[in-house]
Amino acid sequence: xxxxxxxxxxxxxxxxxxxxxxxxxxxxxxxxxxxxxxxxxxxxxxxxxxxxxxxxxxxxxxxxxxxxxxxxxxxxxxxxxxxxxxxxxxxxxxxxxxxxxxxxxxxxxxxxxxxxxxxxxxxxxxxxxxxxxxxxxxxxxxxxxxxxxxxxxxxxxxxxxxxxxxxxxxxxxxxxxxxxxxxxxxxxxxxxxxxxxxxxxxxxxxxxxxxxxxxxxxxxxxxxxxxxxxxxxxxxxxxxxxxxxxxxxxxxxxxxxxxxxxxxxxxxxxxxxxxxxxxxxxxxxxxxxxxxxxxxxxxxxxxxxxxxxxxxxxxxxxxxxxxxxxxxxxxxxxxxxxxxxxxxxxxxxxxxxxxxxxxxxxxxxxxxxxxxxxxxxxxxxxxxxxxxxxxxxxxxxxxxxxxxxxxxxxxxxxxxxxxxxxxxxxxxxxxxxxxxxxxxxxxxxxxxxxxxxxxxxxxx
Ligand SMILES: *[C@@H]1O[C@H](CO)[C@@H](O)[C@H](O)[C@H]1NC(C)=O
Ligand SMILES: *[C@@H]1O[C@H](CO)[C@@H](O)[C@H](O)[C@H]1NC(C)=O
Ligand SMILES: *[C@@H]1O[C@H](CO)[C@@H](O)[C@H](O)[C@H]1NC(C)=O
Ligand SMILES: *[C@@H]1O[C@H](CO)[C@@H](O)[C@H](O)[C@H]1NC(C)=O
Ligand SMILES: *[C@@H]1O[C@H](CO)[C@@H](O)[C@H](O)[C@H]1NC(C)=O
Ligand SMILES: *[C@@H]1O[C@H](CO)[C@@H](O)[C@H](O)[C@H]1NC(C)=O
Ligand SMILES: *[C@@H]1O[C@H](CO)[C@@H](O)[C@H](O)[C@H]1NC(C)=O
Numbered sequence: 001x002x003x004x005x006x007x008x009x010x011x012x013x014x015x016x017x018x019x020x021x022x023x024x025x026x027x028x029x030x031x032x033x034x035x036x037x038x039x040x041x042x043x044x045x046x047x048x049x050x051x052x053x054x055x056x057x058x059x060x061x062x063x064x065x066x067x068x069x070x071x072x073x074x075x076x077x078x079x080x081x082x083x084x085x086x087x088x089x090x091x092x093x094x095x096x097x098x099x100x101x102x103x104x105x106x107x108x109x110x111x112x113x114x115x116x117x118x119x120x121x122x123x124x125x126x127x128x129x130x131x132x133x134x135x136x137x138x139x140x141x142x143x144x145x146x147x148x149x150x151x152x153x154x155x156x157x158x159x160x161x162x163x164x165x166x167x168x169x170x171x172x173x174x175x176x177x178x179x180x181x182x183x184x185x186x187x188x189x190x191x192x193x194x195x196x197x198x199x200x201x202x203x204x205x206x207x208x209x210x211x212x213x214x215x216x217x218x219x220x221x222x223x224x225x226x227x228x229x230x231x232x233x234x235x236x237x238x239x240x241x242x243x244x245x246x247x248x249x250x251x252x253x254x255x256x257x258x259x260x261x262x263x264x265x266x267x268x269x270x271x272x273x274x275x276x277x278x279x280x281x282x283x284x285x286x287x288x289x290x291x292x293x294x295x296x297x298x299x300x301x302x303x304x305x306x307x308x309x310x311x312x313x314x315x316x317x318x319x320x321x322x323x324x325x326x327x328x329x330x331x332x333x334x335x336x337x338x339x340x341x342x343x344x345x346x347x348x349x350x351x352x353x354x355x356x357x358x359x360x361x362x363x364x365x366x367x368x369x370x371x372x373x374x375x376x377x378x379x380x381x382x383x384x385x386x387x388x389x390x391x392x393x394x395x396x397x398x399x400x401x402x403x404x405x406x407x408x409x410x411x412x413x414x415x416x417x418x419x420x421x422x423x424x425x426x427x428x429x430x431x432x433x434x435x436x437x438x439x440x441x442x443x444x445x446x447x448x449x450x451x452x453x454x455x456x457x458x459x460x
Contacts, residue, residue: 034074034077035074035077035078035080035081035089036057036073036074036077036089036090036091037088037089037090037091038090038091038092038093039056039090039091039092039102040092040093040096040098040099040102041096041098041099041101041102044092044099044102045118047090048114048117048118049117049118050117051086051088051114051117052086052115052116052117053086053087053088053113053114053115053140053141054088054089054090054113054114054115055087055088055089055090055111055112055113055114055124055137055140056089056090056091056092056111056112056114057069057073057089057090057091057092057110057111058091058092058094058099058102058103058107058108058109058110058111058112059091059092059093059094059109060093060094060095060109061093061095062095063109065109065128066109068128069128072128072129072130072133073089073091073130073133075130076089076130076131076133076134076137077089079130079134080134080137080138083134083138084138084141086141087137087138087141089133089137094107094109104121110123110124111123111124112124113140113189122188122189123189124136124189125189125190126140126189139188139192140188140189144181144184144185144188144193145167145180145181145184145193145194145195146193146194146195147172147194147195147196148166148194148195148196148198148201148202149196149201150201151201153201154196154201154202154203157192157194158194158202158203158217161219161255162192162217162219162255163191163192163216163217163218163219163243164191164192164193164194164216164217165184165187165191165192165193165194165214165215165216165217165239166193166194166195166196166202166214166215166217167180167184167193167194167195167196167211167212167213167214167215168195168196168197168199168202168209168210168211168212168213168214168215169195169196169197169211169212170197170210170211170212171197172195172197174212175230176211176212176230177195177212179230179231179232179235180193180195180212180214180230180235182232183232183235183236183239186232186236187236187239191239191243197211199211199213199215202215203217204217204223204224205224205226206226212228212230213226213227213228214226214227214228214230214235214238216238216239216242216243218242218243218245219255220245220246220249220259221245221246225238225242243259243262244259244262244263244266244302245259246290246293246294246297246303247289247290247293247303247304247305248260248262248263248302248303248304248305249304249305249306250304250305250306250307250310250311251277251306251307251309251310252307252309252310260304263302263304266302268300268301268302269300269301269302269330269331269332270301270302270303270304270329270330270331270332271292271293271301271302271303271304271328271329271330271331271351272303272304272305272306272328272329272331273285273289273303273304273305273306273326273327273328273342273347274306274308274311274314274315274320274325274326274327274328274329275305275306275307275308275325275326276307276308276309276325276326277307277308277309279326281326281343281344284344285326285342285344285347286305287344288344288345288347288348289303289305289347291348292347292348292351296351308325308326318338320340323341324340324341325340325341326341326342327339327340327341327342328342328347328350328351330351362383362393362394362395362396362417362418362419362429362438362442363396363397363417363418363419363420364376364380364396364397364415364416364417365397365415365416365417365418366397366415370415372415373415375433376415376433379433379434379435379438380395380397382435383395383435383438383439386435386439387442393442393446416428417429417438419441419442419445421445421446425445427445429441
């Protein structure tokens with residue numbers, strides 16, 4: 001077996017196979033032919049530097065996800081090898097210590113898209129079934145952006161149920177076009193990019209524009225959005241922001257599922273409403289929830305609404321009983337807050353309470369060189385450690401020379417310690433500067449959330 005994969009490797013190396021027939025012939029010679037190329041620390045670099053394009057699965061034989069992937073990956077490698085000999089799938093066993101470093105600085109189980117002899121590495125963001133892998137890898141190998149020339153192209157590429165990004169340019173050259181191409185290369189693992197010189201071919205939006213203009217089509221909210229700011233970073237930010245719906249819908253629809261994944265993986269705090277989409281109260285809850293989401297959009301908060309019919313797994317995880325539905329959950333900094341039997345008018349006050357006011361602060365304003373401040377430093381350190389596991393209390397200190405002082409506080413002498421309770425009262429701490437005294441003060445003054453606080457697993 002080692003022999004036969006060495007043979008197919010030689011073909012890739014020496015002949016850079018332009019004819020897929022040749023490879024097929026090799027494949028025909030052995031039933032146990034493996035189309036996925038095994039690499040390790042002894043030959044990885046040499047192999048990679050000779051290729052423009054390569055997919056590498058960094059796997060561990062023990063991981064369940066890897067076991068499930070393996071036969072699909074092998075099947076995809078076979079199909080791809082028939083299609084185009086440049087489409088090579090490889091794997092590296094990172095259970096072997098010497099191979100870990102090959103998977104990048106974090107050495108994680110992952111699939112990577114490796115281009116330009118290893119100079120450009122991107123995370124694989126495609127599907128895990130053979131057909132899905134094939135389609136995705138072909139697309140990754142082709143041009144970063146595809147030209148739309150005809151109405152038919154537009155119909156094929158811009159079906160109304162997916163996100164697609166189209167650059168409109170009078171000519172396919174110049175700085176704007178170059179920046180767009182850089183964007184397409186950067187984001188191609190997750191988004192599909194197109195370009196055209198005829199906006200009339202596009203299904204929506206102003207059709208008389210000549211560009212340069214970038215139009216993001218999306219199957220939700222405004223359906224498309226335009227930008228003319230062609231700075232690469234601005235383009236990237238624009239795409240990231242436009243592809244997050246005001247409210248992500250989890251209803252079992254495949255197209256929405258990708259948006260649910262985006263929702264789960266972004267770093268924002270998350271609000272999730274679980275309702276029965278066919279119940280009577282659904283309409284007014286949806287309406288109020290949308291209002292709320294509009295209000296807090298861009299505030300590092302993401303909103304999701306799930307139909308209980310397709311989220312029973314999540315509901316079980318949160319330990320919710322049928323008679324507690326509908327319910328809403330806020331996940332913020334590792335803490336979870338839940339309100340069951342939530343009514344439309346309760347959504348807004350509930351969120352406000354937790355998002356902006358559930359934390360008590362003890363703030364010390366100090367100057368690093370000040371003698372008393374120095375003495376207090378270790379007391380504050382200890383205090384902070386004792387509240388480390390309490391998500392509702394924050395012990396913070398502000399160097400008055402390094403920070404703009406918050407308007408709510410007046411600093412007359414150093415050090416000054418202020419307390420802000422969860423319901424917003426601010427008062428100056430006056431008392432002894434020992435850890436015990438501070439603790440007693442905090443415990444007396446903090447106001448605890450009245451709702452249930454959950455401690456459950458993060459995933460849905
Ligand atoms: C790389 O080295 C490993 C271990 O010697 C071997 O199993 C594998 O077939 C080699 N791969 C290639 C492409 O030469
Ligand atoms: C992967 O590496 C581990 C550790 O060296 C080894 O035990 C295992 O047999 C290897 N698996 C495969 C499929 O090569
Ligand atoms: C292209 O992007 C760069 C930054 O990456 C920016 O400096 C330049 O102004 C952009 N060009 C145009 C025409 O926006
Ligand atoms: C949702 O509500 C509808 C209409 O009230 C009801 O028929 C259905 O059983 C409910 N679904 C679930 C999963 O409770
Ligand atoms: C959102 O989060 C980022 C990083 O965590 C932070 O820098 C930014 O100030 C936050 N924005 C808002 C509006 O809270
Ligand atoms: C905050 O102030 C209000 C009004 O002065 C008071 O009723 C409430 O008890 C205070 N909260 C705490 C935690 O002391
Ligand atoms: C905290 O409690 C003390 C008494 O223990 C009281 O004097 C002070 O006003 C309270 N502070 C706040 C913010 O409620």
